[in-house]
Amino acid sequence: MLAEDLLVLILITLALLLIGIGIGWSLRSSRIAGPKSSDGEVVPTSPAIGTEPQASPDGDVLSTLQSLHAALSHPEDLSTLVEGALKGISHLLPFDIVELNLFDRTTGHFIPHRLCSPRSSDFVTGMGDDVYRLGEGYTGWLVEHRESLLLPDVAERGDVRPKVRRGKFPFKSYLGTALTDRDEIVGTLELAHQEALTYDRHHQTLLEAASAAIALSTTTLNLHSQHQQCVDEFVGITDIQGAAAWVHEPETLVEQLAKTLATRVGVDVLCLLLYDEDSQSLIGQPPFFGVSTSVLTDDLILPSSPENPLSTIWQTQKYWISNAAVEEQLIDQMELRPFAEKAEIRTLLITPLGGDEHRIGAILAGNTDAESIFSEGDAEVLASLSRLCSPLIEASQKLTRDQGADETERVDPNAAGMILDSGAQPAEETPTGALQWAEALLRISAELSSSLDVDRMLERTLALTSELIGAAQACVLLLTQEGDSLQLRASFGERGPGSLQTDLEPREGLPGWVMSHNKSLLIDDLSQDARWKALDNDAQEQRSAIAVPIIVGDEAIGAMLFTHSEIGAFAPEQQRLVRSVAGQVGGAIKNAELYHVISDQAERLGSMLRSQQIEASQSRGILNSIADGVIVTDSNHEIIL
Structure with missing residues (x-):
């Protein structure tokens, strides 16, 4: 060859x-x-x-x-x-x-x-x-x-x-x-x-x-996992409080809570079990999510004896996970095998229903697909939300008992059930040559992934890519937040950062053309191309160029431009390589923005969660201490419930 x-x-x-x-x-x-x-x-x-x-x-x-x-x-x-x-x-x-x-x-x-x-x-x-x-x-x-x-x-x-x-x-x-x-x-x-x-x-x-x-x-x-966990907890709390605002009848409340919990954790089957002191058993509370009540009612009356491992889990542990329920021997000891077989459970998560100080039962959550395994994050979300469910269930039962069955409040099912949805084979080459190319490209990849400082990342990437393809000068221009102009964010070569116009129109010059057409350009002689707009204060005239758009999703957010003072300095293969680098740059910019968005959202969500938990604690105190009913008013002291 x-x-x-x-x-x-x-x-x-x-x-x-x-x-x-x-x-x-x-x-x-x-x-x-x-x-x-x-x-x-x-x-x-x-x-x-x-x-x-x-x-x-x-x-x-x-x-x-x-x-x-x-x-x-x-x-x-x-x-x-x-x-x-x-x-x-x-x-x-x-x-x-x-x-x-x-x-x-x-x-x-x-x-x-x-x-x-x-x-x-x-x-x-x-x-x-x-x-x-x-x-x-x-x-x-x-x-x-x-x-x-x-x-x-x-x-x-x-x-x-x-x-x-x-x-x-x-x-x-x-x-x-x-x-x-x-x-x-x-x-x-x-x-x-x-x-x-x-x-x-x-x-x-x-x-x-x-x-x-x-x-x-x-x-x-x-971070994504932590953020999703925060989102699930926040949305779950909102849904639980929404259900509690509309539903006071225990059976309907249980149905809405089971639906909310199952949706937030993403499970196929979910059942709430309440402890009955008279029989010293955990008893399933229909209706169940994802499975017929008639199938499981008799199978979810479980003795809560010291010999039953289920008692230890709901009374003392934070949660219990089995991602191989079919082979799990503890499920037999818990007397949950009939339930697991009839519901076709392959993975199982059990959490207490309630907090550390007061637990009123347990939650059984299962998946019918063996590949749908539970993580500790899933368990943390379910355990956290269960703490809000238990006082609402108790309060609902108390209110219903005191008011009588004939005074059960009407339910708006739509509001109660509202859930916020959140090529070619490599060419042969010498080992040394391949490793040198690999090292260079790994360095570029490392620069793109090792920092969330976009400007620093762009400067280093420009330098490494320019050295790789032999460019004399290079720059990166990105759209401003308003989207009405292109701003110089990084440069390489003899030209200083301030020498390039920073008020380019989004469709102006080579950068604007590649962005509007979503195509890269390789130009052998810039003097023959009307799209070229010369750079200010260049050390010498630039004669050839590679221009590529920076794409995030389906949107062009900027462009990379590499130039040389000689005609025909670049080859088509280098154009393809630069476009590949530009694709990585787009991904790195997106990741940096996503990181900051997630961090900010997580901080805000944490604050909101704390506020919600305080409100839930206050509501629990009110509901538990008033036996004859609850009157809720707005800021103008108008009765709203």
């Missing part, structure tokens, strides 16, 4: 690099010691294929980076992110074991997720469910020093030792780095090999670049 043809194929591949198309590789030489599910079980994974560990320091590196970026850009959940990160690193660097240790702030431990070669499987099996604590082994050193640790030969470094529970440490070469986001520890990313001198500074650079993206992706995923 001619060298020119080889370069074309390489650059086309690079142009497609880091565009999210999903994970499409198979693990050729390793097996996963999988991450644990929320109930502590090991997630099953595919068996090993092959017998020797092997990285891909050739053209496969490019497709690996593409897949790694896809896995980190839009992970469905933590398990997907971990699997994609481990597989990506295992194809990028040589390993016998690769370990992603994520920091659990609730326990202060680092939870390991591992990928290993067949010859290291016995060692990994012997590690069992062990976790890392601060100060322990290489992981502790990384966390303490917040820097990378490169040990070409582990025997030559006596001041830092690995943590080994039993047996000998079989690895002779080690490389690790701390995962941080804005100086906050996220975890560690570590590799080890059974042969000495496996890792060098180049491997360290690649690992550090990849770790920045993994750290930010993990933080963003956690």
Whole structure:
């Protein structure tokens, strides 16, 4: 193959690099010691294929980076992110074991997720469910020093030792780095090999670049989860209070509360059980959500004896999760097997009904799809909302008893049930060349993902991309908030930041054209193109250019412009590459904006939740202390209920 043809194929591949198309590789030489599910079980994974560990320091590196970026850009959940990160690193660097240790702030431990070669499987099996604590082994050193640790030969470094529970440490070469986001520890990313001198500074650079993206992706995923949890709690509280405002009859209130709770947590079946002191049993309160009342009524009269584990759960625990209900033996001991079988429950969540001081029963929430597993976030939301439900149920029962069955209030079912819905194969090339391209592109990806400072991110990305394609000057222009002009946000080259007009019309010049047409441009001779608008105070006349739009969603929010003083300085392959970078820039800008929006919303939601909880507490006190009824007035003392 001619060298020119080889370069074309390489650059086309690079142009497609880091565009999210999903994970499409198979693990050729390793097996996963999988991450644990929320109930502590090991997630099953595919068996090993092959017998020797092997990285891909050739053209496969490019497709690996593409897949790694896809896995980190839009992970469905933590398990997907971990699997994609481990597989990506295992194809990028040589390993016998690769370990992603994520920091659990609730326990202060680092939870390991591992990928290993067949010859290291016995060692990994012997590690069992062990976790890392601060100060322990290489992981502790990384966390303490917040820097990378490169040990070409582990025997030559006596001041830092690995943590080994039993047996000998079989690895002779080690490389690790701390995962941080804005100086906050996220975890560690570590590799080890059974042969000495496996890792060098180049491997360290690649690992550090990849770790920045993994750290930010993990933080963003956690933030999204926390934000959604806040939203679910807030909307749930609103819905519960809305139902309580319209419904006083216990059966209808139970129906609305069950519907609200099921909607907020996203479950197929939900039942409320109240404790009956006379029979010392938990009794299901129809109607149930997602299943016929006639099917389950007789199956939801459960003795609450000390021997029944269900008693311990609803009286003392915060929640209980089983994501394998069919095999769970405790369900038999709770006498819940008939319920689970008739409702076809595959995953089960149980929370108390009420707060720590006063619990009146339990909530059973289940899914009929084995893939719909419960997380601790789901349990936290349900447990939190249950605290609001219990006083309302008690107050409703009390009011109904005192007023008599004939005085049950009319129900507006519509208001009561209102829920706020919230290519081509990589070209062959030398290992060194492929790794150099990979390092450059990883650096760009790392710059885009390692900071939420948009201006700093744009400056660094412009510099790296310009060096990559040989541009003399470059700039990024973004629409103002009003959308009536393009503003210079970053520049590269001899021209200073103030030398470019910052009051360009959105459709003016090359930037305006690519934005309005959603197309990139490659111009060999700017003097022959009427769309070109010269830049002020250029050191010399610019003759060729690449211009690409920056797209977020379906909207063009700006443009990237790269120029050179020579005619025909750029090739079509570089144009495609720049467009790929622009796509990442759009995603990074969106992520930065989303991060701030979520942070602001979470803060506001927290304040609103506290206010709602105070109001709910006040309402509970009123409802519990007044037996003859409740009169509610507005700020003008007009009776509204």
